[in-house]
Structures are given as structure tokens and as C-alpha cells.
Amino acid sequence: MFINWGLGELNLKIVYYGPALSGKTTNLQYIHARTPPHMRGRLISLKTQQERTLLFDFLQLEMGKVHNLKPKFKLYTVPGQVYYAASRKLILQGTDGVVFVVDSQAGRLADNQESWYTMEQHLVELGHDLSTFPIIVQYNKRDMPHVLSVSELKRQLAVDGRPQFEAAAARGAGVFDTLKAAMNAVIGQVKTAIR
Amino acid sequence: MTRSQLVLGPSQLNDLRTALAQLGQQADVYLAMIADFSGQDIVSWQNRHDLDTSSIAALAAGDMMATLEVGRMLGGKRACNLIVQEHDELTILIARVGEGLLLLLGTAKDVPLGWSRLALKRTGDRILAVIGSAAPSAPPPALSDDFASSFAAQLDSIW
Ligand SMILES: Nc1nc2c(ncn2[C@@H]2O[C@H](COP(=O)(O)OP(=O)(O)OP(=O)(O)O)[C@@H](O)[C@H]2O)c(=O)[nH]1
Ligand SMILES: [Mg+2]
Numbered sequence: 001m002f003i004n005w006g007l008g009e010l011n012l013k014i015v016y017y018g019p020a021l022s023g024k025t026t027n028l029q030y031i032h033a034r035t036p037p038h039m040r041g042r043l044i045s046l047k048t049q050q051e052r053t054l055l056f057d058f059l060q061l062e063m064g065k066v067h068n069l070k071p072k073f074k075l076y077t078v079p080g081q082v083y084y085a086a087s088r089k090l091i092l093q094g095t096d097g098v099v100f101v102v103d104s105q106a107g108r109l110a111d112n113q114e115s116w117y118t119m120e121q122h123l124v125e126l127g128h129d130l131s132t133f134p135i136i137v138q139y140n141k142r143d144m145p146h147v148l149s150v151s152e153l154k155r156q157l158a159v160d161g162r163p164q165f166e167a168a169a170a171r172g173a174g175v176f177d178t179l180k181a182a183m184n185a186v187i188g189q190v191k192t193a194i195r
Numbered sequence: 196m197t198r199s200q201l202v203l204g205p206s207q208l209n210d211l212r213t214a215l216a217q218l219g220q221q222a223d224v225y226l227a228m229i230a231d232f233s234g235q236d237i238v239s240w241q242n243r244h245d246l247d248t249s250s251i252a253a254l255a256a257g258d259m260m261a262t263l264e265v266g267r268m269l270g271g272k273r274a275c276n277l278i279v280q281e282h283d284e285l286t287i288l289i290a291r292v293g294e295g296l297l298l299l300l301g302t303a304k305d306v307p308l309g310w311s312r313l314a315l316k317r318t319g320d321r322i323l324a325v326i327g328s329a330a331p332s333a334p335p336p337a338l339s340d341d342f343a344s345s346f347a348a349q350l351d352s353i354w
Contacts, residue, residue: 001200001201002200002201002202002203002231002233002235002237003200003201003202003203004203004208004237005202005203005204005205005208006203006204006205006206006207006208006209007208011235013233013234013235034354035353035354036353039353041247041249041250042247042250044250044253044254046254046257055257055261056253056257058234058250058253058254060249060250060253063346063349063350064349066342066345066346066349067338067339067342067345069338069342071346072249074234074235074249074253076234076253086264086268087261090257090260090261090264091257093232093233093260094231094232094233094234094235094295095233176354179354180347180350180351180354183346183350184343184346184347184350187342187343187346187347188343190338191338191342191343
């Protein structure tokens, strides 16, 4: 978070986190495609030749003024592939909220659990209190065959009490519900942070 | 509050702008920018007006963090933190300032590296003095209770 009272700007960071291929980049691509151009910057993707995220994707959203303050959101994705662990922690630095993108396919359960666990570890290492830190859960790929039920995923990931949304990000379903919940949660936290 | 939260008042912002502008006027500088490790662009000075400083800040922070991590994995102690890119037409330096900030300087090719390094060091010290100085002079307006609900309403009107 960076508050610039000189310009009346509130700069906030949200990171899309989750296992490889769960659809993090797809969320940002859809947001970029469906947001009025004057409100968004370029979508920057540091990716491999196979379209896999290498370091991060980045997209800035500039909201209209609210009570003389202009909120700006920097959205990032982390690379989900296992061997990019070091990068993931770097990207989480300074984040004000996380969207955890779950791959709902039954065969990906262990990857989701592993990713969730390391995310919590990183957040704790970065000094966050998990009981208050905004984490929004997105159950993605609901359109795929062989997905686990939401109640089963909820139980397996122990995400009780977190805002949760079903999504099929490739066609946009649930993408903005998730984003709005994340933005609202982060704004809610700013209030307590600056008192 | 976590370490990465930064709050700047109008006078601090002004002091930082002045420091960058002075840097920019001493040589053929394209861009001088302060960002933080979370990728926030804090303030910048440029003699072109088309640079996407938000994206540059995000990338420079990623670059610096990745470089530091490579150093750490090789056993470095995070002492010297400078990234240099030499292009045909320009030179770009990214230096770490204090714990969590970075200063990016883009100059014409003929500006000597030695000058740039010294300038980065001096400006870095000035930046730390400003950031470390007293709290913002104008008290920040508190976020009123209906800030969050006005914000939520705006989101619903966009998407
Ligand atoms: N059917 C379906 N496919 C999806 C959905 N979301 C993403 N995909 C596809 O899944 C693949 C991976 O999506 P990405 O967004 O690149 O995944 P990622 O999480 O960014 O992956 P990494 O960068 O490797 O961590 C792409 O082919 C997407 O089109 C979805 O909701 N349904
Ligand atoms: Mg990706």
C-alpha cells in the first residue's frame, strides 16, 4: 500500500495466487479485455514461449475518485509452476490482498492444497496476520468435466470464512465478482490500517 | 502496519520531486524514478511525457528483487545493489535505496557511469532523509465510514 496524500492517491496491490494452470493469467486477461480503456493500463506478461507465467503479469486499474481520493489497483499474478517458488514469494511482497485461484478439477486437489499451504507460509513470513488478511477464493474451471464439488473443495482446503466464488474464467464467469470482492476487502482493510 | 506501507504527505512528495528534478537537470536524463519493492511507482521525473511509469515500476521492482534473490542464493549479503543496462542509445541504472525502495535512472549513452553512480548515491541519501522525516504535515483526511460503500457502488457501476 502506498498512500500519496500529495496527489490524493491510494495505491493498492492484489496478487492472484494459485497452482500452475489454474487460470490466474486468464483472470487478468479477461479483466483487461472488459475494462474501459481509460481505467486500465497495459497488460504486461513476463512469460515463457509456451505462454506460462515466468515472473508475473501486471495490470493497473485506476478507479474514479471517491471522496477526493483516487484508488489505484495494481493486479499481479504469480507463476504457478512448482519451480518458480522463489518468484512467488517476491511478488507477494507488499500485497494488500490475495485472490487464490483454485483449479476445481479432481486431479488437481493436491496441487491446490500445496499452493494454499505455501501461500499461507509466505504471508506469515511477510508479517501478515492470516485472520485479518484479505484472501478471496475463486473456484475456477467450473465448466470442466470431473470437477470436485464446491463443498468438497471447501472442506479439503479449509478456507472457512473467506469470500468464495465459482468461476469459469476462460469465458469470464465469476471473474468480476471475484475482483470486486477483492477490491472491497482491500479497501475495508485500508480503513483499519491508516485509522 | 507492515513495513511495506508508505504514506507520503504533500511536502515530502514535493521534496522528492525536487530531488529528482535536480538530478534530471544535471545531465542528459530521460527518466528518474522512485519506486518501492512491491512495485509501486512513488514519484518520477521525465523529459519525455509518454513513459508508462506504473509498468516500469512494477518491472523494475521485479528485476531488482530477482537480482537480489540470485545474489542471496549465491551467498551474497545484499550489500551492493545496482543493476546496469547499457544500450546503444541509453543507459539504465536501478539502485536499491534503503530497505525497500529503488531509484531508477535512465540517461543518454554519453553520460558517464561514474557520474550516474555518484548521483544515484547522493539522491538516494536525500530520498531516505525525506522519507524518514517527520509525519506528513497535513493530517491525512480519515476515510469516512461511507467511503467503502461509495467505492463498492462505483465498482458495481463499472462491471
Ligand atoms: N475450460 C477452462 N479453461 C480455463 C479456465 N481458466 C483458464 N483456462 C485455461 O487453462 C489454461 C491455463 O490458464 P492460465 O491462465 O495461463 O493459467 P495460470 O494460472 O496463469 O498458469 P501459470 O502461469 O503456469 O501459473 C489456459 O489454456 C486457459 O485458457 C476455465 O475456467 N475453464
Ligand atoms: Mg499465468
